[in-house]
Structure formats: C-alpha cells, structure tokens
Amino acid sequence: MDTIxxxxxxxxxxxxxxxxxxxxxMGFVGDALAGMTGFMLGKALGPGATLxxxxxxxxxSSWIHHGLIWLFVGASITFVDLWxxxxxxxxxxxxxxxxxxxxxxxxxxxxxxxxxxxxxxILIGAALHIIPRMANHSLASEGNAGLMALVTxxxxxxxxxxxxxxxxIGNLIAFGGNTxxxxxxxxxxxxxxxxxxxxxxxIEIPQWFFLFGMIGYFAAQIGFIVSGPGNASTTLWMMxxxxxxxxxxxxAFGLVYYAVPASTGQPLPSRSLIGLxxxxxxxxxxxxxxxxxxxxxxxxxxxxxxxxxxxxxSLAACGTETSCTGTLVLSVxxxxxxxxxxxxxxxVLAAIRRSGALFEDTALxxxxxxxxxxxxxxxxxxxTTLDSISGSGELATAISSVRLGxxxxxxxxxxxxxxxxxxxxxxxxxxxxxxxxRRATYFLAVGAIGAFVFSxxxxxxxxxxxxxxxxxxSEIEGAVSSTASxxxxxxxxxxxxxxxxxxxxxxxVIRSGSTGxxxxxxxAEFDILGPQNYVLAGPTTVRDLLTAGVTLDTMIxxxxxxNDGDHVGPTHLSExx
Amino acid sequence: xxxDGGYGLLDYMRSDEEPELGRTVVGFGAMALxxxxxxxxxxxxxxxxxxxxxxxxxxxxxxxxxxxFFILGIMLGFFSLLANILFKAVQD
Numbered sequence: 001m002d003t004i005x006x007x008x009x010x011x012x013x014x015x016x017x018x019x020x021x022x023x024x025x026m027g028f029v030g031d032a033l034a035g036m037t038g039f040m041l042g043k044a045l046g047p048g049a050t051l052x053x054x055x056x057x058x059x060x061s062s063w064i065h066h067g068l069i070w071l072f073v074g075a076s077i078t079f080v081d082l083w084x085x086x087x088x089x090x091x092x093x094x095x096x097x098x099x100x101x102x103x104x105x106x107x108x109x110x111x112x113x114x115x116x117x118x119x120x121x122i123l124i125g126a127a128l129h130i131i132p133r134m135a136n137h138s139l140a141s142e143g144n145a146g147l148m149a150l151v152t153x154x155x156x157x158x159x160x161x162x163x164x165x166x167x168x169i170g171n172l173i174a175f176g177g178n179t180x181x182x183x184x185x186x187x188x189x190x191x192x193x194x195x196x197x198x199x200x201x202x203i204e205i206p207q208w209f210f211l212f213g214m215i216g217y218f219a220a221q222i223g224f225i226v227s228g229p230g231n232a233s234t235t236l237w238m239m240x241x242x243x244x245x246x247x248x249x250x251x252a253f254g255l256v257y258y259a260v261p262a263s264t265g266q267p268l269p270s271r272s273l274i275g276l277x278x279x280x281x282x283x284x285x286x287x288x289x290x291x292x293x294x295x296x297x298x299x300x301x302x303x304x305x306x307x308x309x310x311x312x313x314s315l316a317a318c319g320t321e322t323s324c325t326g327t328l329v330l331s332v333x334x335x336x337x338x339x340x341x342x343x344x345x346x347x348v349l350a351a352i353r354r355s356g357a358l359f360e361d362t363a364l365x366x367x368x369x370x371x372x373x374x375x376x377x378x379x380x381x382x383x384t385t386l387d388s389i390s391g392s393g394e395l396a397t398a399i400s401s402v403r404l405g406x407x408x409x410x411x412x413x414x415x416x417x418x419x420x421x422x423x424x425x426x427x428x429x430x431x432x433x434x435x436x437x438r439r440a441t442y443f444l445a446v447g448a449i450g451a452f453v454f455s456x457x458x459x460x461x462x463x464x465x466x467x468x469x470x471x472x473x474s475e476i477e478g479a480v481s482s483t484a485s486x487x488x489x490x491x492x493x494x495x496x497x498x499x500x501x502x503x504x505x506x507x508x509v510i511r512s513g514s515t516g517x518x519x520x521x522x523x524a525e526f527d528i529l530g531p532q533n534y535v536l537a538g539p540t541t542v543r544d545l546l547t548a549g550v551t552l553d554t555m556i557x558x559x560x561x562x563n564d565g566d567h568v569g570p571t572h573l574s575e576x577x
Numbered sequence: 578x579x580x581d582g583g584y585g586l587l588d589y590m591r592s593d594e595e596p597e598l599g600r601t602v603v604g605f606g607a608m609a610l611x612x613x614x615x616x617x618x619x620x621x622x623x624x625x626x627x628x629x630x631x632x633x634x635x636x637x638x639x640x641x642x643x644x645x646f647f648i649l650g651i652m653l654g655f656f657s658l659l660a661n662i663l664f665k666a667v668q669d
Contacts, residue, residue: 076651090642090643493647499651499654500650500654506658511661513665514668
C-alpha cells in the first residue's frame with residue numbers, strides 16, 4: 001500500500017477509535033484507568049501537587065498568560081530571523097560572548113517559542129476553560145494543570161537554550177526540553193479526558209475540535225512511528241501536515257466557534273457549516289504552514305533523523321513507470337482543505353458582521369481579521385506547497401513568505417482574538433483598555449500583512465533574477481536581486497509592527513488582572529449585539545427569533561391584541577421597526 | 578470684586594487638569610539636559626563630554642547595526658512586561 005494512504009488510514013483509524021471509546025466508554029477498565037490517572041495527576045506528585053492553589057480557572061489563566069509571553073518572545077525571535085535573512089552577520093558582535101547567531105540560526109528557536117510556547121500554551125489554556133465549561137463540570141485536577149504550565153514553560157525555555165549551542169549536546173538539551181513539553185501535554189490530555197468523562201450531555205462541537213486536536217497530534221506521531229524508518233522521508237512531512245491541521249488548525253477553529261457566540265451572545269449562522277468544518281478538518285490535509293526549513297525543527301524536536309529524511313517532501317511524479325496514487329490522494333486532500341477554510345471564514349464573518357461589534361471589540365475585530373485572511377492564505381499555501389512537494393520548485397523562494405503570512409496574518413490573529421474573547425470569563429476581568437487593544441490589532445495586522453507583501457515582492461524579484469541568470473547562462477551562487485535586497489529590510493522592519501502588536505496585547509492582558517473592570521460591567525452598554533426588546537406579532541419559531549438577531553438578554557413581549565386585533569403580516573423584528 | 582474662592586487666586590487662574598508631578602520633572606529634566614549640552618558646546622567647543630565620551634567608543638563595535646535599535650525596543654517591552662507581572666504579584 002502507498003505510504004501516504006497507509007499513514008492517512010492509521011491516522012483516521014486512531015481518531016475513529018478514540019471517538020468511539022469516548023462515546024461508549026471502556027466499561028470497568030475505564031473506571032480503573034480513570035482512578036489510576038486521577039491518582040497520578042494528584043497525590044502521586046507528592047508535594048508538587050500542592051504547589052499551586054488549584055482555584056477554579058487558575059490553570060487556564062496561567063496557561064494563557066504564559067502563552068502570551070512566549071508569543072511575544074516568538075514574535076521577537078521571528079523578527080530577528082527575518083532581519084538576519086538579509087543581513088546574516090548583523091549580530092556578529094555576540095560572538096564575543098560565544099553566542100553565534102547568524103544566518104538562519106534564529107529560525108528553530110522562533111518555531112519553538114511561537115508554537116511550542118505561544119500558540120500551544122494559549123490553545124491549552126483555552127481548552128482548560130472551554131471543555132470543563134461545556135461539560136458543566138470542574139476540571140479534574142486544577143492544581144496539576146497549573147503545574148504543567150510551569151513544566152511546559154521550562155521545557156520551551158530549555159529547548160530554546162539547547163538550540164543555541166549548535167552541537168550534539170545542545171540538540172540533546174533541546175530534545176529534552178521538547179520531551180518535557182510532550183509529557184506536560186499528556187498530563188493535560190489525561191486531565192481533560194477525566195473531565196469529559198463526567199459530562200452528562202453530549203459532547204459539543206468545540207469540545208470535539210479540542211479533543212480531536214490533542215489526540216490527533218499524537219495519532220499522527222503514532223502513524224509516523226508505525227510506518228517505520230524506511231518511509232520516514234515521507235511520513236515525517238505527513239506527520240507535520242496532520243499535526244498542523246488537526247491540532248493547531250482544528251483547536252483554533254474550536255476556540256473561535258466557542259468564543260464568537262460567547263462574546264456576541266448570538267449563535268453562529270450555520271450549524272451545518274460548523275459540523276462540516278469539523279469533519280473537513282479531520283478528513284483533509286492542511287497545506288498551511290509547510291516549509292522545508294522545518295526539517296531543522298523536526299530534527300531537534302524528534303531527535304536525529306538519519307533515515308533519508310530530506311529538506312521537504314518530494315513525491316513521485318505521475319508517469320508511465322511510476323505509481324502516483326499517493327501523490328494524487330495527498331493533492332486532493334490538500335485541495336479539499338481550502339473549502340473548509342472558506343466554510344469557517346464565512347460562518348464566523350457573518351456572525352461578527354451581524355453582531356455589529358466589528359471595530360468596536362478588540363477580540364472580535366482580531367478574529368474577523370484572522371477569519372478573512374484564513375481562506376486567502378489557504379489558497380496561497382496550496383499553490384506553494386503543491387509546487388514544492390511535486391518537485392516543480394518554481395515557487396520555492398516564496399514558500400517562507402507564505403508560511404510567515406499564513407501564521408502571523410491569519411492563524412495567530414484567530415487564536416489571539418479567540419482567547420481575548422473568553423478571557424473575561426476566565427479571569428473575571430474585562431480587558432484593561434479596548435482602545436489600546438484595537439490599536440494593537442492594527443499594529444499586528446499591518447505588521448504581518450506588510451511584512452508578507454514586501455517579502456513576497458522580494459521573492460518574486462529573486463525568481464525573475466534567477467530566470468534572467470538562466471537565460472544569460474551565468475549562474476552565480478547565492479546571488480540576490482538588488483530589488484529584493486532593498487525590499488527585504490522593509491519587510492523585516494514592518495514585521496516589527498507585529499512584535500509591538502503582540503507586546504501591547506500581552507501588556508493589556510496582564511494589566512487587566514489588576515486594573516480591568518469586573519467582567520460583565522460593560523454588558524449593558526453592549527446593546528449593539530441585538531435588540532433590547534422584541535415584540536411578537538404572532539406565533540414564531542426560535543430559529544426565526546435567532547435569525548432576527550434576538551439574544552439571550554432580549555426582552556420578548558407579545559403585541560397588544562386590543563390595538564391591533566386583526567393584524568396580519570410578518571413578525572415584527574423589533575420595536576424600532 | 579471677583580470671588581477668589583478663598584484660595585487667594587482668581588477662579589480663572591486655577592487649572593483643573595494639573596499635569597502629574599513625574600511628567601513635570603521629566604519635562605524639566607529634558608530641558609535642563611538640552612540646555613547643558615548647548616552650554617557645554619559653547620563653552621568647550623570640540624571637546625567630548627566627560628565620562629560619556631570615554632564609554633561610547635567601547636560600544637561602537639557592538640552596536641553598529643540597525644537591528645540593535647529594534648532589539649533595544651524588544652528588551653524595553655520585555656522588561657515592561659516583567660515589571661507589570663511583578664507589580665501584579667506584589668500589589669496585594
């Protein structure tokens with residue numbers, strides 16, 4: 001069987017098995033496992049379990065705060081990486097401290113800080129709030145979850161330090177750091193599963209997104225291991241694709257699908273599209289975030305990969321002598337991921353536009369920006385990824401720019417906006433300053449998109465330059481177009497806007513803990529979300545009421561029958577009409 | 578005669594938006610520094626500033642790239658975050 005098809009079957013099989021077990025339980029074995037896992041999360045830790053107070057919501061808040069700080073660190077290192085892209089030796093003076101940071105040496109730490117630290121911690125923080133809230137049950141072990149935030153931060157810090165050694169010992173230290181992150185994630189999964197076990201009603205869709213994301217991350221790793229070292233050159237990249245889509249993409253979808261209705265007080269327009277997004281996230285392969293340079297990260301995160309793994313996936317081209325079934329399957333699955341992005345964006349943008357809170361509320365503005373950019377970058381990523389894995393390589397120069405744009409221009413605003421929307425519910429405090437939050441959103445948006453546009457322009461200048469050299473038959477190793485060398489510094493300086501945006505948001509969130517207004521203070525002023533009063537002219541359905549924009553706080557009253565006894569006509573939408 | 582409200586000042590002379598003392602001090606400090614630099618240049622033309630002129634050449638080789646200004650901003654941001662966290666921790 002083709003390696004790609006085999007990997008996908010293992011991945012889907014594990015997810016189906018997990019979903020079946022979650023719905024049907026494991027009988028008395030499940031009780032025994034639950035008891036043992038509960039003991040491992042609590043008493044087995046000894047004094048460690050009592051380090052944190054275990055107040056409700058403290059673990060979620062702790063993960064999110066750690067995540068925001070790591071995201072700022074990640075943005076800063078990404079900026080340095082971009083700068084060193086055009087001036088590789090600008091930090092040579094640090095060599096006097098034996099710190100050699102030049103060329104692309106900031107790339108791997110930027111991935112660790114942004115994803116293993118920032119995004120992963122923010123998503124877990126959101127999961128620790130959303131899953132227990134929808135289960136209507138407190139988290140199985142709040143103290144353990146809080147402790148794991150410290151362990152994860154320690155792991156990420158160790159990994160980043162390890163990457164700076166530039167030798168085998170450093171790589172081993174980084175690998176150890178990443179292992180700590182993985183262990184903490186396993187403890188969180190156990191914690192979350194124990195919580196869901198107590199849920200009496202059905203599991204809601206945002207919960208499924210998080211649960212499939214967490215399990216899917218490890219299911220992809222199992223698929224990689226089971227496929228054996230002989231297929232590692234293909235399955236490693238498949239694993240990264242699947243982890244990107246199911247965990248980072250899926251959990252972000254779940255977060256936004258929960259955050260938007262929770263923040264606006266209105267349901268999302270289409271429940272079918274939500275369900276289709278969930279199924280689509282599982283069945284398709286996301287092309288976003290692919291970059292052959294990620295091999296450097298994978299080699300450190302997973303240990304040395306000496307099984308013929310090359311920089312980037314290279315699939316068999318269709319021909320008379322070679323079978324290209326896997327190539328076709330993967331290409332189709334990637335193409336199908338694009339409609340999923342459109343379904344998600346359409347649903348979310350319609351809900352935010354209907355709420356009227358766009359450009360008013362920081363969180364919703366940021367989500368709207370991310371949702372708008374998601375399908376755009378999904379299409380762009382499809383082009384660059386398929387071009388790269390098919391061996392064509394015509395857009396190889398642009399792949400890093402598209403990755404940067406899709407991560408900072410679409411994905412990170414979605415996650416940040418989602419978490420800002422649920423934060424008042426977690427900490428009990430509103431954001432310290434909405435105006436500063438909006439300003440930060442603009443900084444992030446202009447910074448990320450500006451950097452992407454200029455970086456892409458530089459890439460295309462380089463592509464033209466390379467073609468001109470081929471025509472002139474004078475290939476010069478490492479030569480860069482003069483236009484590109486002028487555009488690249490502008491791209492890196494513009495990205496500094498994203499760094500400032502993340503800094504302002506992080507400061508705002510930290511300050512809100514002490515100076516933010518108590519949550520719900522502004523609720524009365526938030527009448528833009530829907531009508532205060534609604535007059536019923538006759539029998540109607542709840543669906544019609546929700547479509548008319550009625551919220552949970554709208555006062556519904558029947559129309560006076562004496563004044564308008566024989567009124568026949570459509571239901572009044574609101575008193576204003 | 579106009580009522581001075583018992584403060585010895587006429588109403589229109591009393592402002593109701595006094596700037597913070599800290600800002601006033603920083604403002605005066607900046608002006609004093611500027612005046613000092615101008616005065617020094619007039620009195621000792623062509624001479625380097627004491628102490629500072631000895632320190633600057635030490636960092637010339639280190640901070641000779643534009644990236645350092647951005648890194649300085651990142652460091653300021655990071656320490657302001659740290660200060661916020663510490664403030665929150667000791668506030669109670």
